Amino acid sequence: MMLTWFRTGRASAVCVLVCAVLLLVQQAWYFGGWGGPEVVTLISDAAYVPQALVFTVLAARVAGSGRQDPRTRRAWLVITMAFGCQLAAHIAWFTQSHVVHSTSYPSTADYCFLLFSPFMFAGLLMLPGQHRRRRDRQKLALDALIVGAGGFIAIWYLLLGPILNAPGLTMWQRAVTAALPIGDLLLVLATSTAMLRRHQRDTPAPIRLLAGSIALTVTADVSYSWIQLNGGFTGGSWPDLLWLAGCFLLVLAADQQYRRPRHPEPRRRDRSAVFLLPYAASIAAYVLLAVQSSDLPLNPYGGMIFGSAVLTLLVMVRQSHALRDNRELAVTDGLTGLGNRILVTERLAQLARQPIRPGRHTAILLVDLDRFKPINDTFGHEAGDAVLIAAADAMRGVIRDGDLAARLGSDEFAVVLQGLPTREAAGSAAARLLEALRMPVIFGEHVLMVEASIGVALRESRDASGDTLLQQADTALYAAKRAGRARFEYYSDVMDTKAREAELRRAVAQDELVVFFQPIVALATGELKAFEALVRWNHPVRGLLGPGEFIDLAEETGAVVPLGAWVLRAACREAAGWRAGLPGAEPLRLTVNLSPKQVAQADLVTVVEAILTETGFPPDRLTLEITESVVLQPDPLTIGRLQALRDLGIHLAVDDFGTGYSALSYLRRLPVTVLKIDRSFVTGIADDAEARSVCEAVVHLGEAFKLHVVAEGIETAEQAAALLDMGCTTGQGFHFHRPLPPPEAGDLVRRQLGAPGPAALTDRNA
Known part of the structure; x- marks a missing residue:
């Protein structure tokens, strides 16, 4: 108790x-x-x-x-x-x-x-x-x-x-x-x-x-x-x-x-008072020995005891110097004389334990020399070493006393700045480093030009560990390289691929995505023929985001596979509701994009078939769009999956045709039925003869392969008329309709196809 x-x-x-x-x-x-x-x-x-x-x-x-x-x-x-x-x-x-x-x-x-x-x-x-x-x-x-x-x-x-x-x-x-x-x-x-x-x-x-x-x-x-x-x-x-x-x-x-x-x-520490225990115990023992032997004759005992004490003391001092030397060797880069990764890790761990105070910001700068590998490969490792030593000297000339510059490995360096008055001070330090590293290095008869890219991460959270700061600086560094090199970038949450991937997958799970529908019409009459499903992200903080804000990330991380399945299911469910409530909507087609990663999935056919069964949408009214990257290098397994989709009655379209490196021979091998002309071929056809000729050639190419041709990005009546003259009868674009949210798309279906009333549409999900 x-x-x-x-x-x-x-x-x-x-x-x-x-x-x-x-x-x-x-x-x-x-x-x-x-x-x-x-x-x-x-x-x-x-x-x-x-x-x-x-x-x-x-x-x-x-x-x-x-x-x-x-x-x-x-x-x-x-x-x-x-x-x-x-x-x-x-x-x-x-x-x-x-x-x-x-x-x-x-x-x-x-x-x-x-x-x-x-x-x-x-x-x-x-x-x-x-x-x-x-x-x-x-x-x-x-x-x-x-x-x-x-x-x-x-x-x-x-x-x-x-x-x-x-x-x-x-x-x-x-x-x-x-x-x-x-x-x-x-x-x-x-x-x-x-x-x-x-x-x-x-x-x-x-x-x-x-x-x-x-x-x-x-x-x-x-x-x-x-x-x-x-x-x-x-x-x-x-x-x-x-x-x-x-x-x-x-x-x-x-x-x-x-x-x-x-x-x-x-938590790591450089030294601790605990390590003084052996020395303190030895000194205390000699003090007691001296007190006890104070009444002994100086010769021989006094001199021997005194000499032993002095000898032991000298050995302790010598050992302390050896320990200090060993410590410096352990935390120093042998080539440049800067600190190494161990010292950076320890310094960041110390800073992580300190509270965050206004006017005392901590930043880590991750520095990577641009085009260092070609110097090493062309002029040899001695030239590379000369560049690294020169870069280290340049860093020493820029940083303040108390700041730390270290080489993490190869041509990657880290600079730890503490006590900065503002966030912008870290950027000023990065700019000075960029200028100092933008220098010629003389190696024999050669002049080697060096530049650097820098990622900057600031400690703004009390819970941010040293490893977290290094990862954030590394993310910012690669953002600087992607932006053109020879520059610096601050870390932001937008750069964090893992965090954004987790956020995107969470958006799929929590129904934060929404499908918009862009009408595809007959160019001659404007009559509604189909809808293309386009995904949007209703972000709880950033508002409604277009696919350009997250599709590349989804492709890069693989999150596009569950995202694509969600879009197909949501679009089919919505279109099936229109068909159930509007007898005149039965001929309406639905077009949905497939990413290359979805096409590469072994269970693609099973997933598509299950979604069609679940939603009740007929396969012969569905068109799946694939990109030219799939058309360019179709392996036998890919061709087999696409053919299995065609066997279900699903139509296949090649999206954005002409923007990549399409191999025409593959158009004959793949079971595609629709060719979508990219908007880049449509722009200018009304007043540019050359652009018109190129677009007309693409339309005739589709006809030669017995493919139904659909034009994208039609923004003017003149463009629509020109396409109609070429023989292209179907298209989509802002001239006709912008992408519509589901309620507005349903209203368009009712108006175009003469629906009996909104009540029928309301009952479609019952």
């Missing part, structure tokens, strides 16, 4: 607050000296029990929580056992001091305190850490042993040596007294190991709190043992201040571990 109550966040917060109040009350009572030594002792000993109860229950909550990974739960199960020993020890100490008034040593409380150390030692070592190579594990062991050796020297000097020589102790008392500092030494080893093995991420708050608690506890234990050796310990002494503070840190550690997410975001 108690553990269930502790699972609530409010309950644990109340418990932490109560423990904090208890700690403050005990400290105030101690320093105030109220009530005399007996009252201070009673309050100090009583304050331990609720704190120990709280941190034991909170630790058990962590061990049984599904929010933690299995390794963490196992480690905290052992830590809970250690906390349970603490709880038992504090209850026993309070009982023997204030209930039975026992003064025996060692007591039950002493044994429970001793059990705390091995359980805590095992639990700390079981905590999961960063995966390491064998060599890294050996280095970690050496660092931990250095800390342990320094701690051993201090404990030997302060406790173990005096304990072995203390008079008046039985063998068992001497062993128990020595066991406490030895247990503390194990805790120092385990704590340093737990902290040192997290070199690639921030040490988690629970481990830092555990380390703080153990540091206070070890200090208090050493003080307790010293007092025991020199007159006997009584409750309410100053070590209680440290023990109680350590207990409160255990409460915080258990609470923070429970709140910690199962998969926290890793």
Whole structure:
């Protein structure tokens, strides 16, 4: 029941607050000296029990929580056992001091305190850490042993040596007294190991709190043992201040571990104060050795000890320089001397943890040298290296102190700018970089001209990670290259192909698309013959978008396949409704576009047949338009799929004929029945003899292949008359009708075909 109550966040917060109040009350009572030594002792000993109860229950909550990974739960199960020993020890100490008034040593409380150390030692070592190579594990062991050796020297000097020589102790008392500092030494080893093995991420708050608690506890234990050796310990002494503070840190550690997410975001750091532990332990050991040997003769002991200390110190300094050199090698590009990808990743991770402040913008510029590969291929890699070195020098001359320029690989560079006053400052920096990189590079007798394209991404979201910024800058970089190179582009959401693809697929799923219908008419009379289905996107933010805004993206990402199926189904359903409500609409034809990716789908025929069955639209009144890219290189499978569609009665049209590289021989092999003349051939036929001749040749070509010819893009009466003179009888364009939304298309059908009334049309979807 108690553990269930502790699972609530409010309950644990109340418990932490109560423990904090208890700690403050005990400290105030101690320093105030109220009530005399007996009252201070009673309050100090009583304050331990609720704190120990709280941190034991909170630790058990962590061990049984599904929010933690299995390794963490196992480690905290052992830590809970250690906390349970603490709880038992504090209850026993309070009982023997204030209930039975026992003064025996060692007591039950002493044994429970001793059990705390091995359980805590095992639990700390079981905590999961960063995966390491064998060599890294050996280095970690050496660092931990250095800390342990320094701690051993201090404990030997302060406790173990005096304990072995203390008079008046039985063998068992001497062993128990020595066991406490030895247990503390194990805790120092385990704590340093737990902290040192997290070199690639921030040490988690629970481990830092555990380390703080153990540091206070070890200090208090050493003080307790010293007092025991020199007159006997009584409750309410100053070590209680440290023990109680350590207990409160255990409460915080258990609470923070429970709140910690199962998969926290890793954070990289350059260095950490934790790495100073081996050096601090070595220095402390020599200080104690110097104090202990201060009364020894200078010759020979003093000089030897002094020389050993100086020698060790010099080795530490030399090692620190070696570590710094290794660090620079690890984050520096060997050719240009700039930073490398590792340094960029670390810098961006640091910046990602900082809050976004007005007037302090962060930007990353991704720089790619234009036409670098031809230089490498033509003049060799030495010329390419000369260009890269010159580009690096140019970047150094542009960026400010504190900014970072790095080479990511090949001819790609990154520049990290921080503390920019405005967004536009990033563009100004990119423009200066473009100008600096627009330079001649002298290589032997050759002058190599270099330019660059730059993508700019600004950190405008608190949640944007370093990897996200790099991806955004990369997207902007390729946008700059597509726009003509030698320029820079800011990243915007419109460039994000993955996000736009997901948005487009979501639009299909949520019925944000709508089909418009453009009438196809008889040129002589204007009589309605067919409708071409044209898709529009009713975007919730950007309004109604034409196909030019998203069809290319759909083709590029493959989203055009489900989109095309949706358009065919929606158009057939609408046209079937007209046929059902208007007896005169039965001859009306429907034309729908097929993308090349749809034609390449193995299940195309099955999908089309299923849609026709579902909507009830007759296949012999459907025309599917394919592009010239399908006509140009039709493989046997494609021809087979198209023939299967023709066998269903569906007509096939070649759309935008003449705009690509059509192979006329394929028109004979493919089962097409309609040829649509592109609008580019229609423009100008009314007043340009050459344009008229070309268009007339295309019309006669369609007739030669026994294809029905339809003209697109008719905008004037003169164009319609000229096409009619050439023998083209059917067409579409703004001169007759613009694309119409479904209600207006239905009204046109009723007017043209003499429908009985709107009620019949209204019932078509019943």
